[in-house]
Amino acid sequence: MRFELTLLGTNSALPAFGRFPSSQALNVQENHYLIDCGEGAQIRMSEFGVRRSRIRQVFISHLHGDHVYGLTGFLSSLALLGREEPMEIYSPPGLEEAIRVFLKHTGGLSFPLRFIEIDTGRHQLIFEDGIIEAYSLPLVHRVPTSGFLFREKERPRNMRPEKIEAYHIPYRDIPAIKSGADYVLPNGRRVPNEELTLPPPAPRSYAYCSDTAFHEPLASMARGVNLLYHESTFCEDLREQAPLTGHSTARQAAEIARLAGAGKLILGHYSSRYKSLETFLREAREVFPNTELGLDGKVFEVPLEREI
Amino acid sequence: MRFELTLLGTNSALPAFGRFPSSQALNVQENHYLIDCGEGAQIRMSEFGVRRSRIRQVFISHLHGDHVYGLTGFLSSLALLGREEPMEIYSPPGLEEAIRVFLKHTGGLSFPLRFIEIDTGRHQLIFEDGIIEAYSLPLVHRVPTSGFLFREKERPRNMRPEKIEAYHIPYRDIPAIKSGADYVLPNGRRVPNEELTLPPPAPRSYAYCSDTAFHEPLASMARGVNLLYHESTFCEDLREQAPLTGHSTARQAAEIARLAGAGKLILGHYSSRYKSLETFLREAREVFPNTELGLDGKVFEVPLEREI
Numbered sequence: 001m002r003f004e005l006t007l008l009g010t011n012s013a014l015p016a017f018g019r020f021p022s023s024q025a026l027n028v029q030e031n032h033y034l035i036d037c038g039e040g041a042q043i044r045m046s047e048f049g050v051r052r053s054r055i056r057q058v059f060i061s062h063l064h065g066d067h068v069y070g071l072t073g074f075l076s077s078l079a080l081l082g083r084e085e086p087m088e089i090y091s092p093p094g095l096e097e098a099i100r101v102f103l104k105h106t107g108g109l110s111f112p113l114r115f116i117e118i119d120t121g122r123h124q125l126i127f128e129d130g131i132i133e134a135y136s137l138p139l140v141h142r143v144p145t146s147g148f149l150f151r152e153k154e155r156p157r158n159m160r161p162e163k164i165e166a167y168h169i170p171y172r173d174i175p176a177i178k179s180g181a182d183y184v185l186p187n188g189r190r191v192p193n194e195e196l197t198l199p200p201p202a203p204r205s206y207a208y209c210s211d212t213a214f215h216e217p218l219a220s221m222a223r224g225v226n227l228l229y230h231e232s233t234f235c236e237d238l239r240e241q242a243p244l245t246g247h248s249t250a251r252q253a254a255e256i257a258r259l260a261g262a263g264k265l266i267l268g269h270y271s272s273r274y275k276s277l278e279t280f281l282r283e284a285r286e287v288f289p290n291t292e293l294g295l296d297g298k299v300f301e302v303p304l305e306r307e308i
Numbered sequence: 309m310r311f312e313l314t315l316l317g318t319n320s321a322l323p324a325f326g327r328f329p330s331s332q333a334l335n336v337q338e339n340h341y342l343i344d345c346g347e348g349a350q351i352r353m354s355e356f357g358v359r360r361s362r363i364r365q366v367f368i369s370h371l372h373g374d375h376v377y378g379l380t381g382f383l384s385s386l387a388l389l390g391r392e393e394p395m396e397i398y399s400p401p402g403l404e405e406a407i408r409v410f411l412k413h414t415g416g417l418s419f420p421l422r423f424i425e426i427d428t429g430r431h432q433l434i435f436e437d438g439i440i441e442a443y444s445l446p447l448v449h450r451v452p453t454s455g456f457l458f459r460e461k462e463r464p465r466n467m468r469p470e471k472i473e474a475y476h477i478p479y480r481d482i483p484a485i486k487s488g489a490d491y492v493l494p495n496g497r498r499v500p501n502e503e504l505t506l507p508p509p510a511p512r513s514y515a516y517c518s519d520t521a522f523h524e525p526l527a528s529m530a531r532g533v534n535l536l537y538h539e540s541t542f543c544e545d546l547r548e549q550a551p552l553t554g555h556s557t558a559r560q561a562a563e564i565a566r567l568a569g570a571g572k573l574i575l576g577h578y579s580s581r582y583k584s585l586e587t588f589l590r591e592a593r594e595v596f597p598n599t600e601l602g603l604d605g606k607v608f609e610v611p612l613e614r615e616i
Contacts, residue, residue: 013384013385013388014385014388014389015350015351015354015385016354018355020351021381039347039348039350039351039377039378039381040347040348040351042323042347043323043328043347043348046323046324047326063413063414063415064414064415065380065381065384065414065415066381066384068414069347069377069380069381069384069414070347072373072377073329073347073373073374073377076321076373076374076377077321077322077323080321080322081322094413095413097409097413098409098410098412098413098414101405101406101409101410102406102409102410104406105371105402105403105405105406106371106372106373106376106377106406107371107372107373107451143415
């Protein structure tokens with residue numbers, strides 16, 4: 001029952017110091033989602049063992065090149081590998097024309113693309129499958145930009161096996177009880193659901209916030225998230241410059257994590273003017289101790305509260 | 309007086325085993341030219357110390373993604389670095405629309421682009437500056453494709469310093485003599501140019517042939533070239549498949565090198581079905597001993613025949 005984030009690229013616009021531009025892969029119970037797709041993302045997938053053929057949805061935060069220039073290569077490689085299954089691409093408007101015109105000249109794909117435009121001004125449900133829901137997170141950048149909140153769907157409650165035996169509950173009644181129903185015994189006595197079941201483990205969640213200036217409403221949209229990736233393009237030495245370019249400092253990222261009550265903060269999208277990342281980590285941890293540096297190839301897991 | 313080729317990517321369409329898709333940088337006397345621009349080319353440039361800001365011409369062989377998907381990222385990064393100087397892009401038709409539409413959505417550039425379309429059916433001069441001439445090489449692939457032959461311009465002849473002294477030749481007459489003129493002494497005697505000068509070192513040359521099926525006319529177009537890069541997508545085990553896909557085997561690449569009388573053959577554009585490259589090298593060397601494997605990051609130099 002995996003919930004696992006793999007960082008494919010963690011630098012900002014200029015790739016530098018072995019750090020590729022933004023891209024991440026999220027694996028929730030073997031359902032695979034791609035988040036942004038900077039240049040070289042497919043190369044990183046093969047280096048880091050991400051099963052690219054399993055990806056069915058791509059979520060693009062905005063149309064700056066360092067978040068999207070790897071997309072044509074990723075799609076073309078899937079076609080070379082014989083993919084037939086459609087690919088859904090969620091992004092701000094404009095991406096469809098860019099990709100389709102490019103592919104028109106460089107050769108078509110073996111599978112259909114479906115583009116879904118995001119309203120970057122609204123926080124709303126944009127996607128769901130049997131496993132997760134994905135929400136847009138309006139960000140404050142120089143072009144229309146959306147972060148993403150991924151949350152596992154609520155699971156059914158867990159039956160307590162000893163109660164099945166004690167009350168001789170037939171198999172056909174179990175789905176209703178797991179959904180929250182009480183059970184009525186043959187003698188008419190009602191056994192309350194709370195006695196028969198345990199609550200399911202809490203749904204796990206991940207919020208991706210890049211690129212954005214410090215934007216306090218994000219904290220409430222990402223309230224209680226297990227993992228928070230928040231861009232930290234700059235350290236405090238460039239705090240003045242950060243909002244002018246639509247970016248944040250590591251300390252501001254930590255401030256959002258603290259206000260949101262996040263489980264863990266991951267930093268990333270470092271300006272290529274910084275070779276060493278120690279200052280990012282130190283400044284963020286002063287505000288939010290459970291911060292880690294995002295680095296290409298690093299994997300972050302959220303375990304279930306308990307086995308189910 | 310450098311003539312130096314750096315391989316940025318040497319795999320075919322699917323990047324694999326640490327090999328990036330096709331891209332190369334040629335440095336002739338500190339003039340820098342980019343040849344193809346597969347995904348990740350800019351990342352390789354920074355890894356291998358190629359001075360990307362010095363590049364003024366890009367030569368694109370054809371519009372398959374593995375030769376061109378790094379171009380938007382490369383150009384955008386130059387813009388981020390503040391470039392103002394124009395960039396010239398030589399390619400088969402179609403690239404301009406693809407790049408301009410993509411850039412329209414992902415943000416403009418700080419410098420002008422100039423696209424020059426190549427007639428992929430003709431072997432002709434397509435570019436010259438003060439240092440080199442570049443010729444198109446018609447290739448046989450599934451889409452319009454051109455290789456490139458880069459050749460240093462003829463240098464002026466070298467004065468023999470002892471003759472300047474012996475004949476008291478004034479400084480103002482030297483340029484004409486270096487261009488081939490005889491010198492007439494005050495007494496009317498004519499000193500033939502051959503006595504006054506030495507021939508310049510031979511112009512150095514490099515031919516890039518990718519992607520192509522075996523195509524014998526290439527050998528005469530690249531006659532006597534110092535360095536020949538010829539694609540070798542397959543080994544002999546797939547010799548039948550090679551022409552069907554518009555590609556060559558290593559042995560066929562070697563055959564072209566042998567017929568052309570090339571100085572050295574560089575292999576590349578390996579299919580990702582081959583992890584080890586030993587068979588490529590062995591099969592090519594049976595036909596053309598001075599063959600080397602192209603590998604990402606490898607640098608090939610052509611020294612001048614002698615110092616000038």
